[in-house]
Every structure is written in structure tokens, then in C-alpha cells.
Amino acid sequence: MDASQVVVENIYLLVMVTLISVLQNTFFAQKVERECLAHTPASDRVSCANRNCMDAYPTFLAVMWCAGLCLNQAPAAFAGIIYLMVRQKYFVGYLGQTSQSTPGYLFGKRIIFFLFLMCVVGIFNYLLMRFFGNDYHEHVQTITNAASALLLIP
Amino acid sequence: MDASQVVVENIYLLVMVTLISVLQNTFFAQKVERECLAHTPASDRVSCANRNCMDAYPTFLAVMWCAGLCLNQAPAAFAGIIYLMVRQKYFVGYLGQTSQSTPGYLFGKRIIFFLFLMCVVGIFNYLLMRFFGNDYHEHVQTITNAASALLLIP
Amino acid sequence: MDASQVVVENIYLLVMVTLISVLQNTFFAQKVERECLAHTPASDRVSCANRNCMDAYPTFLAVMWCAGLCLNQAPAAFAGIIYLMVRQKYFVGYLGQTSQSTPGYLFGKRIIFFLFLMCVVGIFNYLLMRFFGNDYHEHVQTITNAASALLLIP
Numbered sequence: 478m479d480a481s482q483v484v485v486e487n488i489y490l491l492v493m494v495t496l497i498s499v500l501q502n503t504f505f506a507q508k509v510e511r512e513c514l515a516h517t518p519a520s521d522r523v524s525c526a527n528r529n530c531m532d533a534y535p536t537f538l539a540v541m542w543c544a545g546l547c548l549n550q551a552p553a554a555f556a557g558i559i560y561l562m563v564r565q566k567y568f569v570g571y572l573g574q575t576s577q578s579t580p581g582y583l584f585g586k587r588i589i590f591f592l593f594l595m596c597v598v599g600i601f602n603y604l605l606m607r608f609f610g611n612d613y614h615e616h617v618q619t620i621t622n623a624a625s626a627l628l629l630i631p
Numbered sequence: 632m633d634a635s636q637v638v639v640e641n642i643y644l645l646v647m648v649t650l651i652s653v654l655q656n657t658f659f660a661q662k663v664e665r666e667c668l669a670h671t672p673a674s675d676r677v678s679c680a681n682r683n684c685m686d687a688y689p690t691f692l693a694v695m696w697c698a699g700l701c702l703n704q705a706p707a708a709f710a711g712i713i714y715l716m717v718r719q720k721y722f723v724g725y726l727g728q729t730s731q732s733t734p735g736y737l738f739g740k741r742i743i744f745f746l747f748l749m750c751v752v753g754i755f756n757y758l759l760m761r762f763f764g765n766d767y768h769e770h771v772q773t774i775t776n777a778a779s780a781l782l783l784i785p
Numbered sequence: 786m787d788a789s790q791v792v793v794e795n796i797y798l799l800v801m802v803t804l805i806s807v808l809q810n811t812f813f814a815q816k817v818e819r820e821c822l823a824h825t826p827a828s829d830r831v832s833c834a835n836r837n838c839m840d841a842y843p844t845f846l847a848v849m850w851c852a853g854l855c856l857n858q859a860p861a862a863f864a865g866i867i868y869l870m871v872r873q874k875y876f877v878g879y880l881g882q883t884s885q886s887t888p889g890y891l892f893g894k895r896i897i898f899f900l901f902l903m904c905v906v907g908i909f910n911y912l913l914m915r916f917f918g919n920d921y922h923e924h925v926q927t928i929t930n931a932a933s934a935l936l937l938i939p
Contacts (some may be wrong), residue, residue, distance in 0.1 A: 482757065484641070505684075510736040
């Protein structure tokens with residue numbers, strides 16, 4: 478195994494989720510393009526749903542990659558997949574609503590919070606190890622693996 | 632060579648393309664700022680062109696970096712450069728059009744697709760190596776290097 | 786120390802700044818959501834300020850991470866923190882202004898420029914080392930550490 482394979486080993490699940498998110502972005506963008514060319518009454522809503530999804534996208538990517546690199550890629554990628562499902566539901570739900578009752582600007586807060594927590598734990602664990610020599614990495618990874626299942630609760 | 636130099640070795644072409652894209656973003660942003668302060672009739676179009684470019688930017692960055700890390704940085708950076716040229720053409724083309732015939736919301740689909748394919752091949756190759764012990768890394772890199780030249784075909 | 790700890794060692798400051806920026810994004814997004822639900826007269830301005838901040842966000846993240854990976858994470862993270870403070874000031878300032886005198890579309894140009902320069906120096910230093918065998922890495926890191934203090938000048 479050369480150096481580049483070691484890199485791939487630690488990130489391949491994250492890359493997969495990123496690729497799926499890119500596919501989803503393309504799906505959203507094509508929806509926007511089709512609706513806007515046809516000037517249907519739904520074009521405003523599609524465009525707004527796409528905008529809200531795109532606004533949150535860099536934040537999601539950043540926090541998922543940080544969580545995956547700092548702690549453990551498997552639960553981070555799992556949370557990423559669930560985020561993408563929530564986003565799909567949000568997008569479809571946005572289109573079905575009348576403009577009086579659109580869903581809010583934010584979505585997937587719980588998942589972002591979980592990924593955020595993973596980053597904090599990962600950095601905290603690194604600092605503990607550096608300054609006190611305690612290594613709880615294994616335990617923390619097991620706990621996060623288990624905790625990520627809690628995201629399935631609706 | 633210390634560890635940080637090894638990191639730089641594997642990403643310096645990607646960083647260069649990212650820097651050029653940042654320069655281009657700044658160019659777009661300054662164009663928006665100037666037009667919007669002057670309240671010219673083109674300010675709507677400039678702002679819309681900039682918005683479409685910025686919407687696609689995180690997707691582009693994510694897929695270029697994944698392709699570069701998973702497989703080979705040279706063709707990924709090359710595809711990135713071509714994407715930036717396509718984007719420049721799109722932006723300038725957007726300004727020159729009347730609002731009746733603006734170019735679509737999407738652009739550079741072929742390049743994004745090429746980078747996407749590079750990621751898929753990279754991950755597939757990693758999984759093959761991990762589970763079956765076959766390493767086609769060298770061959771795959773040569774093929775991608777050659778295939779990236781196909782992007783030059785208009 | 787296993788491989789993943791070495792990775793964390795080189796990026797933990799960057800991850801911290803990214804986490805703070807995620808918190809700030811969430812703060813901005815909640816502000817937008819609250820104002821838009823209440824349909825206050827300020828909702829247009831909040832939404833516009835948020836849009837401008839979000840447009841610049843991927844550029845900032847890309848350039849900060851590149852600078853941190855190519856040269857030195859400490860000054861890159863420091864510049865990132867200052868950027869976040871400038872952004873906060875910009876957002877708050879945007880809300881307080883009447884629409885006739887909104888601040889421009891761009892902000893934090895000096896910090897982005899500093900991070901950009903760090904990337905260029907990092908790559909240049911890598912190429913020098915590769916082709917001529919000169920290693921100014923230590924000196925360059927010391928200089929950037931000192932130069933980052935200049936960002937504090939208002």
C-alpha cells in the first residue's frame with residue numbers, strides 16, 4: 478500500500494457520501510432549470526428550495542469531513558446519508574406546500590449537531606492525549622458508532 | 632522531507648486550481664459590487680450569473696478534491712482548469728445575453744461528470760485492492776491522464 | 786500515535802475555526818428564519834446579509850484550509866478567527882443600515898488576500914525544495930507567524 482492508498486482508506490466512505498450529495502445537487506439543479514424554463518407557477522418554490530439547500534451545503538460538507546477526519550469516518554458518513562435523506566424530503570416537501578405554509582429555512586439541525594459534537598469530541602480527545610497521555614480513542618469510536626444509530630429515531 | 636511536505640506534494644496542483652478559482656470568484660464579486668452600486672440595467676444579470684456560479688462552486692470544489700485525492704491530482708487539476716474556463720465563458724456569455732435568452736442554470740456538466748467518474752474509479756480501485764488484492768492503480772492513473780485530454784474537445 | 790492522530794495534529798486548529806464558523810452560520814440562519822416568519826421590515830436586509838455571507842463562505846473555507854495545509858495551521862486559523870469577527874461585524878452592520886447605505890457585497894478582502902498569499906508562498910516553497918533542494922520552510926513559518934499579527938491592525 479502506497480501513501481495515496483492510505484489516504485483513500487481513511488476517507489472513502491466520506492467520498493461516497495459526497496458523491497451521492499453531488500448527484501442530489503445535480504438533481505435539484507435540473508429540477509430548477511426545467512421549472513424555470515417552463516415558467517410554471519412552482520418555479521419560485523423550486524428555486525427557493527434549491528437556494529436553501531445550497532446555502533446549507535458548504536456547512537454540511539465542512540462539518541461532515543471534519544467529523545470524519547477527527548474521529549471516525551463510518552458514523553460521520555452514516556449521518557451524512559441521513560442528512561441527504563432529510564434534505565430530499567425537505568426539497569420534495571417544499572414543492573408540495575402552498576407558499577403560505579412553507580417549511581422553514583433550516584433543516585437537518587439534529588444531524589448537523591451530531592456531526593458538530595463528533596468534531597468537538599475528536600479534538601477534545603486529541604488534546605487529552607497530547608497533554609495527559611490518556612487515549613480514549615477506541616472507546617470514543619465505539620460510542621459514536623453506537624450513538625449514530627440514534628439518528629434513525631424520527 | 633517532513634510529513635507536511637508529503638501532504639503538499641499530493642495536493643499542490645489542486646491548491647493551485649483552487650487559488651485560481653478564488654481569484655475568479657473575487658473577479659465575479661467585484662463585478663457584482665461595481666454594477667450594483669452603479670444601478671446599471673445589467674446589474675440583475677450580473678448578480679444572477681454570479682449566483683449561479685456560486686451555487687455550483689461547492690459542488691465543483693468537493694468533486695475536484697475527491698477526484699484528486701482518490702485517484703490522481705494531475706488530471707483532476709487539469710479538468711478543474713477547464714471548468715474555470717467554461718465558467719468564465721458562461722459568466723461573460725450571461726452578461727451579453729438579453730434576459731429572454733439567458734443560458735441555463737447549469738454549466739460544465741461534462742467536466743463535473745468526468746471528475747465524478749474519476750472518484751468512482753478511485754474508490755472502486757481501492758475496494759478491489761482491499762478485497763481481492765488486485766492493484767490497477769498505475770494503469771488507471773495512466774488511463775485517466777490520457778482521458779482528461781478528451782475534455783479539450785469542444 | 787496512530788495515523789489518524791497525526792492527521793488531527795496538523796488540522797485541529799483549522800477544525801476549531803471551522804466549527805466556530807458553523808456556529809456562526811447557524812446563528813445567521815436562525816436570524817433569517819425568525820425575521821422571515823415575523824415578516825418584519827428588516828427581513829429583506831437580514832436575508833441579503835446572510836446571502837452575501839454564504840456566497841463568500843466556500844471561498845473562505847477553501848483558502849483557509851489550503852493555507853493551513855500548505856504552510857502552517859496556526860496563522861491560518863488566526864486569520865480565520867479574525868475573518869469570522871469581521872463577518873460578524875458586517876452582518877450586524879448590515880442590519881443596522883438603511884437600505885440606501887448598505888455596506889458593499891465584499892468584506893474581509895485583506896484577510897482573504899493574506900491567506901491567499903500564504904498558499905502561494907507554501908507552494909512556491911515546496912517547488913523550490915523539490916527542484917533546488919533549498920528548504921526555507923522553517924523561516925517561512927516564522928515569518929508568517931509574525932506577519933499574521935499585522936492583521937490585527939484595523
